[in-house]
Amino acid sequence: MSTTTTHSRPAAVGLAPQYPYLAMSPAPHYTPSSSVISLGVSELSAVPQDVPVLHPQDLLPHAPPNDADNVVIAPWLASPDDEPPTPPPKPQRYGFPHKSSFASFSLPRQLSASNLSLATTRSSESHVLHSSSLGHDTHHSREPRRAKSSISSILTHPLSNFVKKQRSRSRLRSDVALSEEPVPPLPIFDHLSTYSAASTAPSLLKHRKHKIPSISSESPPPVGDAEFKLDVDLDRMEGIIDPHILSAPDSGSPRSGGFDNSSSEVSSTHHSLGASSSNIFSHPHPFGPPTVRVQRYHYDGRRISPTSRPADFPDDDTRSWAPPQSWEVDQEGGATTIAEESSSDENEPGPPRKPGRLRPESKIRPRPPIKSASSSALYKIRIYRANGTYHVVSISLAVTVDELMPELNKKLSLNPDREPHSLYLKERGRERVLAPTERPANIVRRRLDQAGYEEADSLEQLGAEDLTFLMRFVYKSNVLGLSNADDHNIDTFDMIDLTGRGVRTVPILLYPHADAIVSLNLSRNPMLEIPLDFIQACTTLRELRLSQMAMKKVPQSVRYRDTLHRLDLSCNRIGDLDDAGLDWIPELRSLKVQNNRMESLPWWFPRLGALKDLNISNNKFGALPSVVVEITGLVDLDISFNMIDKLPDDFGRLQSLERLIIVGNQVTEFPSSCSGLVNLRMLDCRRNNISDLSVVCRLPKVQQIFADHNSVHALDVSFGPCLKQLDASHNDFTQLLLLPGPVGQPYALTSLDISHSKLSALDELALAHLTALETLHLDHNSLRYIPESLGALTRLVHLSCSNNQLRALPASISRLYNLETLEVHNNSLAELPSTLWNCENLHLINATSNLLGSWSLPSGSDVGRRAGVNGTTQNGPVPVRSDSSSVRKASSANSIMCIEKKWPPIVNSLHRLYLGENQFTDHAVHPLALLAELRVLNLSFNELQEIPPSFFEKLTSLNELYLSGNKLSTIPTEDLHRLTKLEVLFLNGNKLQTLPKEIGKLTNLIVLDVGSNILKYNIFNWEFDWNWNFNTSLQYLNLSGNKRLEIRTDIAPVKHDEKRKILADFSSLTQLRVLGLMDVTATNGAIIPDENEDRRVRISLSEINGVGYGIADTLGATEHLTMLDLVQPKFRANNDEAIFAMFGRATHTGNNYWLNHYLQSNFLDVYSGELAHLRPEKGEGIPDALRRAFLQLNKHLHDFLYSNSSARKMSQVSTSTGNAVIRDMNKRCGASGIVLHLVGKTLYVANAGRSLAVMSRQGNAMLLSRLHDPFARPEITRIRNAEGWVSPKGYVNDEVDVARSFGFYSLLPVVNARPHICTWDITAQDEFVIVGNSGLWDNVPYQTAVDIARSNCGNAMIAAQKLRDLAISHGAEGSAMIMVIAVGDLYPANDAGSILSAKPTKRPEIINRDISRLGDEVPAPTGHVALVFTDIRNSTHLWEVNAGMPTAMILHNNLLRRQLRFCGGYEVKTEGDAFMCSFPNTMSALWWCLSVQVQLLYVDWPLEILECEDGKEVYDVEGNLVARGLSVRVGIHCGKPVCEPDPITGRMDYFGPMVNRSARIEGSAAGGQIMCSADVVREINARIFETEPPTPYSHLEPPQVVDAIRRIGLIVVQVGEVKLKGLEVPEMLSIVYPQALAGRRGLSLVQTTSNPPGRVQFSIEQMGELALLCIRLEMLSAGKTFRASSNAPNQGNEESDSAVFSHRELKALLPAMDKATDADLMLLLGSLTTRIDNALTKLAATRLRACRDKVPLADGLDGRYLNQLLEILCP
16 A cells, blocks of 8 residues: 655745744754654564565654753753743733643553654644554454554555544653653743744645534533542652653643544544543553553644654655644645534435544545445436536435545546645535535435425436525635635724625634634634634634534634633534533623524533523423523523423522523423512513413513413413513403502503403403503404493503404593504494594594494584585584684585684594595595594595595695595595695595596695596596596506596697697606506507516406406505516416416515516416426326426526526616626515416415415305414424524514515525415305405405405405405505405306305494495295204303303304305394294205304314313314314204294294294204204205105205205214104104214214313312311311321320311311212312301401400590400401
């Protein structure tokens, strides 16, 4: 075997003038280094003749044999008084004290006659290189090595050996052939290893990476044992150590010398600390025989002290001098040394490596060929050269970089004499060198999997494509692309930020200024290692950031910077901190290790006594490590997004804690010890399973608590004195019970959020105590009223109670003088209180979607009156401003009277008023004209037919005006020109035929929507009618839906009228972004502007393939388009195929119109290509094509955004933008996308992001897509697997608010474009699909959106516009886009399932907003009808014991009433929780019963209901859910009852035997059953199963209803004849189940007489303990004494005391409860409660009697009166 020669570099020559003694070295190839070379030679006679032998005499000339020779090397040794020369001053000191330690001693090993030891003196460090002979196992380190190695094994190539680094003091010594006189030590020069790199020429050398030696993990000390003391008295160790070794002077080496990491695969060099390699002991085992260990050694060219002389190796083995570690110099003639431990985790499929066996990268052995693909598939990998060309290789998953490199060298014709090359990986904007053990094919496979690809996508072939958007392999020279220190523009050196600079080592520029660095940020520079000497030089370093560096271990050099205060190691791959040694940093105050892979913390963690800030979020902790609790000085603790389900019982020890974040865990409760967190100020415990907040709410200093998305069922806590903000939204509150606050002061709470809960009422006293409230959120509950005590909250500024069932607001709201915002939209308010006019600071009122018909002015003489056209209004007088000088005189058309001169206070404060979707008429809007300070007025979707002429006279400050969805035929023009500030005007959905020319005078108008009118006028008649060209500032113009409007060329002679030339085009609208011309007729001569990346022009029809289609959108707050839609009829030339899509983001942040336009323009081409490449023989279909199209489009989008400007087609607008600017703009931009592919009667929906589709199936909202929320548990898991993380505010990597999206390539594959795909078969019950972005769905619930769309008159366009307008009213910010697709048009004969139901006629008795949106109630049926009775199982008991019953009843009633409207039923009456309903036919009744039973499973029941016995979830034997929530039994019977209207209610009522029989049939059913009479079953058999002949009434059954029942499916189970109560003739009964609930047949649902327990269930043991407590209290009140039971025998000398009872005797008094039923236990509980109360009362009376004579009399207190009172209490 040949050896590899490394030639030396003349580095020492440059040092000779500074250190003259170095020039005396006789070695011609000598260069400074510091190493100890120990060569063991055994049986030289066995050495082959052809191998050069190193004899001992060859080594003698290199060691001074006597003192005379020593003088030659060190002249100062001649005289003891001479001092060694003073080295030049150090440019910087590194703060290490010169201490001697065992690590500084070098111990020679005992040698036999055949062994030779050579030691060279060194300054600080030594390397021991050892290797066993070829063919021998190296694992048995404890056995004596056999002396059979030859010189050939000694001179093997050095990189094939294991290198063990040790810190020792060594010297030249030989026990055999050398002089017996010890060689004097050579002088030590510490500065040779620490002089500044700036004083030399390191920039001329090749940079190379070195790994700082790691320290092996220490074992924790035994619990309870003190740390042992080391015996360092070396004078008393004769026979143990060699005293000659101790004569060497101390090197002053710091403890950074040797680290043991031999057990971990970190490097090909082994490091050890301790006696494993230290030779200060004369016998390694002093009580055993000496062990002769023969090893082969070679010199690896690492450091040798410049004061010593290395051995004279032969010319072919001469080693070069290795510069200091911080120089990062490559080994000459070899590749860059890469650590064996990869920073990647892509190595799973390969064969496991043996522990402790490291394979050096440059080991001399033939490289194995690339493995054959016979056992595994070959993956194609594209590898680029530095010049941009690439080469494709095919390798298996197990092939490593080490095995791939020879193939690359061969294919790429690499010249071995040139500089070495390596394989680099570029991803996420970073570049790193792949380690030899990494597997490129596996990396590609995992990255593709994380990006959303599947095995069916041929992953083995995708690697051959350009994957630059995801990753890229580059094969290039190690000297190419290195970061130049001169390129870093650094002005000051105190705050250094090198984030994402691609540096592979610390820039040399920083070395001279290291002592000035206070903060150093090296984040996003993967594989970066920090040299030890640089860290030591940073003497003032306080902050070090090493995040996103793909590290698996903490750099070992970090521990040596003991001045650190803040350390950031977040977003790496660190598995543990065992070897980090951070306990060496005594002043560490902040440690951030979030987003790593830690499951535990090391035992030494409590040593971080100064730690104040700890962030361990987004790791893998299953429980909070106990060592955290021991750091009692913690101030800030973040443990979010782990898997912690319980906090330690001693968590309260953290008494200094001020900020605690536990978001996204599974914590169920706070331990009682949390009451010890006396300094806690902020608690964020969102998204856990916490059920009780009482412990933390009472903390003395807590100010903020965020506890939304938990399982809290009742807020019955007492708040602490400092609590100001409490967010408990998205819980299952059913009651709000507040205890009194701190004694002598009210609650300090200023903000309370209990929205999205289950509250049905507010306690009046509860509100009265919260007098300091400023913000109150009550949205999305079931509140019907707000108590009058609301007026006590005089500090309230913001009140939000939207999406409830409020019927009125309290009159005391007028006392809220500080109220600024009132949100009451989507309730059932019939009117706004007149006292609201007195709120003088109110800025915003949002009462959209109520039942408001008026807003009356307050009565009284202090308010003036204003008359309308006739001089009066129905609302009374209207006040005018007292100082008004612009009031016009009264006339017959408009008279104004000033009776009083005082305005209501709200007139001068209200800025925004939203009253959309109400019932305002023309006469009811007069008072609104007083609001002169209004900026926004929304009166859309009311019942306005005409606006009063002078309505706009005072509203000159208006910016936005919404009048859409009314019945307006004209717009008042008298004062329209005065609205000079108007920017937004919505007039769509009215009956306008022309538009007044005064609109053209609104010069600031930006948005104008006049769609869905009946416009038909001559656009050239600009003298009288409006033309768009006069509003040159328009950015949004919608004329869609005006089917009579024509845009044509001017047929009149132009003459000299230049204005007429441009009236038919849109050339003057230079800022136009959206132009809607759907259904508008445009002749050939009309000039329609073209679309581009920043302009959308809609010219399609509102009918796509026979399906109605409507769209509406808003611009948002940006000047560019943030959303784009796509509609393609007759896709792929098929009449039954169509594409509907939208792309973009609702918010302007992270949005890019270039990106949106590319997606819209290229999706069809990409999708068509994927459809063409489907392989049906492999089961592939449209869902596969959709998924691949999303992924492929995301890839093409990257290429488009980041390609050169010359490589893509750019428009005139885009050409003016620099490509570099575009790339910066695109770097962190993205877009959500949703695509609907309609094929026949099958709908395929794919979405990625926050755009969703909802289907209306017979009025029920069915979600067809998935919201990719970062908070969703599946998305959190996927994000973590892709090395991402979720911040507490719900952002991926704290940057993006969506988990999946197009774009955002800086986060790929954490955020990818893999879509969720749904396949939906459209039936006759499906009405329409609503497609919207987050602007809609973040503000409007799914069911509410469906109800709003169904309330229109069959027009999909108007439905879309109404949803958009209401989304704006409900608080939508940014851009909103809504599509409505009437898929019900595919079934034109289906009257019952029409696309959009006709707008119902409002009935005065309907006081529910949700019900009022639904269709008309059917007329009361008469004649032959079907009657249905319902009842809730065990409802009486639930009302008694379950606090969630009020809310559950509201949900139950709403469900039944909604389904009645859908199925055509008539609500006769209700009795308690029972319903009586009638239907005109039997099948409609059956349809309603089946629908109700199925829908009850999916109601959002309160938590109390779901946890009780009657409402818990029940599954059948197949695992299907068959019961959940309230259980309703139903009975159906048909016949001819007596019909008679009720004289009080006016509703139809039914009487007679048929009604009685129907009620008895319902009573015979169990919960969850539908009991049917024989007549009903006969109809079922005739119409559904068609097994019997038709009945006389079968022809009355609607076919649509029959089809609906067949789709639901049903099972009929015959019960037999049943004798009904009170009826003589028995009835043949049958039970009907829906097909989905067929599993109920095997369940025991029969109602029992025993009442099940409530939510709090007592076991027998608990009840026994309560009974024992009761008996003890009774005994105590009777003067009896309780004695604990004792096992000691009775000695018999004690008298029996009848007043003393033992524990065993008391148990005999307990009641028998072994066979007690639930009812028995509840009865016993009531009895025990009463007995305990009586016993406590008697004890209190006894105490008062004893204190009666001791009560001191206060001044003025009559003693006789007090005695009489006590006599009454204590007789």
